[in-house]
Amino acid sequence: AQSVTQLDSHVSVSEGTPVLLRCNYSSSYSPSLFWYVQHPNKGLQLLLKYTSAATLVKGINGFEAEFKKSETSFHLTKPSAHMSDAAEYFCVVSEGNTGNQFYFGTGTSLTVIP
Amino acid sequence: DSGVTQTPKHLITATGQRVTLRCSPRSGDLSVYWYQQSLDQGLQFLIQYYNGEERAKGNILERFSAQQFPDLHSELNLSSLELGDSALYFCASSVTGLGETQYFGPGTRLLVL
Numbered sequence: 001a002q003s004v005t006q007l008d009s010h011v012s013v014s015e016g017t018p019v020l021l022r023c024n025y026s027s028s029y030s031p032s033l034f035w036y037v038q039h040p041n042k043g044l045q046l047l048l049k050y051t052s053a054a055t056l057v058k059g060i061n062g063f064e065a066e067f068k069k070s071e072t073s074f075h076l077t078k079p080s081a082h083m084s085d086a087a088e089y090f091c092v093v094s095e096g097n098t099g100n101q102f103y104f105g106t107g108t109s110l111t112v113i114p
Numbered sequence: 115d116s117g118v119t120q121t122p123k124h125l126i127t128a129t130g131q132r133v134t135l136r137c138s139p140r141s142g143d144l145s146v147y148w149y150q151q152s153l154d155q156g157l158q159f160l161i162q163y164y165n166g167e168e169r170a171k172g173n174i175l176e177r178f179s180a181q182q183f184p185d186l187h188s189e190l191n192l193s194s195l196e197l198g199d200s201a202l203y204f205c206a207s208s209v210t211g212l213g214e215t216q217y218f219g220p221g222t223r224l225l226v227l
């Protein structure tokens with residue numbers, strides 16, 4: 001069975017400091033993993049995805065994530081937070097090409113302090 | 115802009131009523147998904163269609179139904195509405211529906227009074 005745990009419901013950082021949003025997953029298959037961002041009153045936008053190529057995945061807006069199979073983790077990072085990064089972030093696992101459902105984490109709300 | 119469109123953007127209705135939410139997928143995408151996002155339940159998968167056929171079902175209530183038409187647009191029908199159905203309803207689309215990237219629409223915000 002597939003599941004996702006986002007370890008922090010809220011993260012607060014100062015502008016210009018690094019961002020770390022943590023995600024652990026459980027999957028019976030070779031998973032595909034995604035990070036989506038949701039700005040207030042907006043839809044979900046894809047930040048990046050992992051599909052068994054490189055373990056370090058670069059996404060939009062300076063975000064990246066590293067797939068660590070031994071730790072079943074897919075943490076999202078950014079070297080320097082910007083005010084516009086304040087949003088809700090969702091980690092998602094799917095069964096890859098053996099399945100079709102997305103399993104969403106509960107989300108992490110990122111606050112950026114000026 | 116993801117290329118997925120949803121109408122209407124906002125909907126206010128009364129308990130017991132029925133509403134229809136509409137979604138047009140990205141050009142070339144054959145699969146459509148519906149999600150419900152509420153404060154207490156988070157983001158929940160409701161149902162998926164692929165090329166007109168139901169492919170997967172999630173936590174969709176019996177009062178809710180959906181279909182995907184030959185032109186690939188989809189409608190989500192919510193009936194006998196309750197206060198607890200107030201939520202943001204998202205549609206997403208993908209090419210094959212086999213676990214690849216889903217592109218989300220802007221959502222329909224439903225308020226049941």
